Amino acid sequence: QVQLEESGGGLVKPGGSLRLSCAASGFTFSDYYMSWIRQAPGKGLEWISFISSSGNTIYYADSVKGRFTISRDNAKNSLYLQMNSLRAEDTAVYYCARARRGAAYILDYWGQGTLVTVSS
Amino acid sequence: DIQMTQSPSSLSASVRDRVTITCRASQNISSYLNWYQQKPGKAPKLLIYAASSLQSGVPSRFSGSGSGTDFTLTISSLQPEDFATYYCQQSYSSPLTFGGGTKVEI
Numbered sequence A: 001q002v003q004l005e006e007s008g009g010g011l012v013k014p015g016g017s018l019r020l021s022c023a024a025s026g027f028t029f030s031d032y033y034m035s036w037i038r039q040a041p042g043k044g045l046e047w048i049s050f051i052s053s054s055g056n057t058i059y060y061a062d063s064v065k066g067r068f069t070i071s072r073d074n075a076k077n078s079l080y081l082q083m084n085s086l087r088a089e090d091t092a093v094y095y096c097a098r099a100r101r102g103a104a105y106i107l108d109y110w111g112q113g114t115l116v117t118v119s120s
Numbered sequence B: 001d002i003q004m005t006q007s008p009s010s011l012s013a014s015v016r017d018r019v020t021i022t023c024r025a026s027q028n029i030s031s032y033l034n035w036y037q038q039k040p041g042k043a044p045k046l047l048i049y050a051a052s053s054l055q056s057g058v059p060s061r062f063s064g065s066g067s068g069t070d071f072t073l074t075i076s077s078l079q080p081e082d083f084a085t086y087y088c089q090q091s092y093s094s095p096l097t098f099g100g101g102t103k104v105e106i
Helices: none
Strands: A003-008 A010-011 A019-026 A034-039 A045-051 A058-060 A068-073 A078-083 A091-099 A108-112 A112-120 B004-007 B010-012 B019-025 B033-038 B045-049 B062-069 B069-076 B087-089 B100-106
Touching: A003 A091, A019 A034, A019 A091, A019 A112, A034 A078, A045 A068, A058 A108, A068 B045, A078 A091, A108 B004, A108 B045, B004 B087, B019 B033, B019 B087, B019 B100, B033 B062, B045 B062, B069 B087
Parallel strands: A010 A112, B010 B100
Antiparallel strands: A003 A019, A019 A078, A034 A045, A034 A091, A045 A058, A068 A078, A091 A108, A091 A112, B004 B019, B019 B069, B033 B045, B033 B087, B062 B069, B087 B100
């Protein structure tokens, strides 16, 4: 069965960096587009980044552009999010999600999320 | 960016009630509209995609309709496990955007 498992979250000081990972299993990872979505405590969902199956096409939300970098390693069935210059407003649960085949922006499977807390 | 507006933001209902949630897009998105269910402490789950297509494994009491700018999620007979927050999301263009959510409470 399809599984996505995020890791790498934790407490970091403002201005610090963190790298999130998402381990995929149960499907051919290299065939699928992927996204990162976050959810601040008690708030709604915010899409933050997309990467195509090959990694050649990447998009970011304006809120993270220039600070976050999405990448993937298809040989390791893994998705990553490098987060730099972190701010208090980046505090959230971060989810990785798979896009439905043939539909880049329909998110059919989600991981359980990893909590990132930015605080001094 | 395309803005997604859901209403109501919350509602109270009883088991076996028919529940309707609406979502409005700030521009024409054709049928590029998806619905997700999220329970506390859990990841969102895809219910409906392309406005009206039921995701595999989702009970048939869930249905979606609409096109253009106005969309509806209907739960025909609310079950205890349906108490959750529901989000719409447009998949028409980047950046993907979500509605603010509708919390369905007892």
